[in-house]
Each structure stands twice: as C-alpha cells, then as structure tokens.
Amino acid sequence: xxxxxxxxxxxxxxxxxxxxxxxxxxxxxxxxxxxxxxxxxxxxxxxxxxxxxxxxxxxxxxxxxxxxxxxxxxxxxxxxxxxxxxxxxxxxxxxxxxxxxxxxxxxxxxxxxxxxxxxxxxxxxxxxxxxxxxxxxxxxxxxxxxxxxxxxxxxxxxxxxxxxxxxxxxxxxxxxxxxxxxxxxxxxxxxxxxxxxxxxxxxxxxxxxxxxxxxxxxxxxxxxxxxxxxxxxxxxxxxxxxxxxxxxxxxxx
Ligand SMILES: O=C(CO)COP(=O)(O)O
Numbered sequence: 285x286x287x288x289x290x291x292x293x294x295x296x297x298x299x300x301x302x303x304x305x306x307x308x309x310x311x312x313x314x315x316x317x318x319x320x321x322x323x324x325x326x327x328x329x330x331x332x333x334x335x336x337x338x339x340x341x342x343x344x345x346x347x348x349x350x351x352x353x354x355x356x357x358x359x360x361x362x363x364x365x366x367x368x369x370x371x372x373x374x375x376x377x378x379x380x381x382x383x384x385x386x387x388x389x390x391x392x393x394x395x396x397x398x399x400x401x402x403x404x405x406x407x408x409x410x411x412x413x414x415x416x417x418x419x420x421x422x423x424x425x426x427x428x429x430x431x432x433x434x435x436x437x438x439x440x441x442x443x444x445x446x447x448x449x450x451x452x453x454x455x456x457x458x459x460x461x462x463x464x465x466x467x468x469x470x471x472x473x474x475x476x477x478x479x480x481x482x483x484x485x486x487x488x489x490x491x492x493x494x495x496x497x498x499x500x501x502x503x504x505x506x507x508x509x510x511x512x513x514x515x516x517x518x519x520x521x522x523x524x525x526x527x528x529x530x531x532x533x534x535x536x537x
Contacts, residue, residue, distance in 0.1 A: 287319065291489060291511065293347060318530050330346060346366045377389075465508060488508065490511055
C-alpha cells in the first residue's frame with residue numbers, strides 16, 4: 285500500500301496572519317508516520333509557506349501554473365517560479381479552472397508537462413459533473429481528461445499525482461461514497477497501468493467534501509492513496525484529523 289498523501293487546497297483563501305496561525309498549528313500537530321502532508325496555497329503566499337515549512341516535513345505548492353515557459357504573459361506564473369519558491373507540487377486542471385477559466389484537456393496536459401519539466405509534481409484533477417454521472421458518462425469523462433495528460437507527458441507518466449474530484453461533490457458537503465470513489469479510482473489505475481509499468485507508484489487522491497468523518501472509510505479503499513481537501517484544510521483540527529485517519533502503512537513507497 286502507498287503511504288497516503290493528504291493535500292490541502294486552500295483555493296482563494298488566506299491572509300498572512302491567518303496562514304501563520306494555521307501553519308504553526310499544522311507543524312505542531314503533523315505526524316509524519318501517519319501520512320505525507322502538502323499545502324497548495326495562493327501564489328503570493330508561497331514564500332511564506334517556504335519560510336514556515338522548510339524542514340518541517342510538510343510540502344507545499346501552487347494551485348495553477350502557466351502553460352508558457354516564461355516571458356511576455358502578463359499575470360501568469362511559471363513553473364520555474366513556483367519551483368524557485370520551493371514548491372514541490374502544483375494542481376493542474378482543477379474543475380474550478382476548467383469551469384470558470386475555460387481550461388481544456390489539452391491546456392491542462394500542457395501545464396502538467398511544464399510542471400514536470402521544471403521539477404514539480406503535477407496533481408492532475410479529473411472528475412465528472414452531475415449531468416455526466418447521471419448520463420452514465422463518468423468513466424468516459426475521467427478517462428478522456430487523464431488520457432490527454434498521459435499522452436502529453438509520455439514516459440514521465442508515473443511521476444504525476446492524479447486527483448479524482450467529482451464536480452458534484454466539491455464544496456457541497458456531499459462526498460462520493462467510498463464505493464463510488466473506489467470504482468472510479470480503479471478505472472484510473474487501470475488506465476495508468478496501460479500507460480506505464482510503474483503505475484503502482486502513482487498516487488490517486490480523492491477530493492470532494494472529504495472531512496474528518498468520512499476520511500477513514502475513503503482512505504481504506506485500495507486505490508485511494510490520499511485526499512485533496514478544500515474546505516476542511518482551512519482549519520488545522522479538521523485537516524490533521526483527516527491525516528490521522530490514514531491507515532498505518534508498514535512500508536512507505
Ligand atoms: O475542490 C476540492 C479540492 O481541490 C474539494 O473541495 P471541498 O473539500 O471543499 O469539497
């Protein structure tokens with residue numbers, strides 16, 4: 285079993301003062317024997333995370349990255365800049381970016397490629413909307429989204445993290461059931477296995493209303509390797525209790 289990876293996606297939340305409090309509490313409560321922990325913060329706070337978290341065992345990263353390498357792209361943040369701020373991870377293709385910023389599968393794939401080239405681990409989000417699920421299109425949609433990334437990153441495929449985030453479960457308080465999530469994770473694992481001999485290394489996270497109450501059951505599933513947590517990552521107590529719900533793993537990967 286892979287050691288669980290619990291990632292907080294702060295989305296557009298935080299302030300220097302609130303972050304300082306949250307980071308101090310997380311550092312004090314983090315138990316590296318239980319899980320790996322990472323925080324994906326708004327870009328202006330990455331240096332604050334670097335200063336606070338260096339040497340703590342907690343990783344950090346961003347929530348988006350430019351598809352361009354650098355130059356005249358006003359407002360964009362490059363993968364190299366994120367790396368320069370000590371980031372290990374970057375989320376790409378979050379449904380909020382796909383939905384509100386029109387990000388296509390191909391753009392997300394390019395961003396994943398840029399991230400890997402700069403030494404970052406992309407956390408590639410996939411997930412169906414409620415109409416997709418109701419029309420029986422869940423598998424088709426998530427496979428199409430992941431396929432674009434697999435195609436773009438080629439032999440680096442085993443280095444990505446995948447996050448299955450059903451859009452209907454995000455911020456709604458209505459998590460997918462452990463069975464629903466595991467079924468989709470198994471589909472994604474099979475897709476990764478077909479693309480790389482090292483698919484057992486890939487972590488596939490679940491995201492969508494994961495909280496202290498439902499984390500243990502979700503994290504017990506064989507293909508759920510961790511969580512991508514929104515709302516519940518903004519409070520130290522709830523985020524740490526999700527991390528503490530990770531099953532104990534004898535051998536880390
Ligand atoms: O979008 C998410 C993480 O990326 C999930 O958000 P919530 O945990 O708030 O549902």
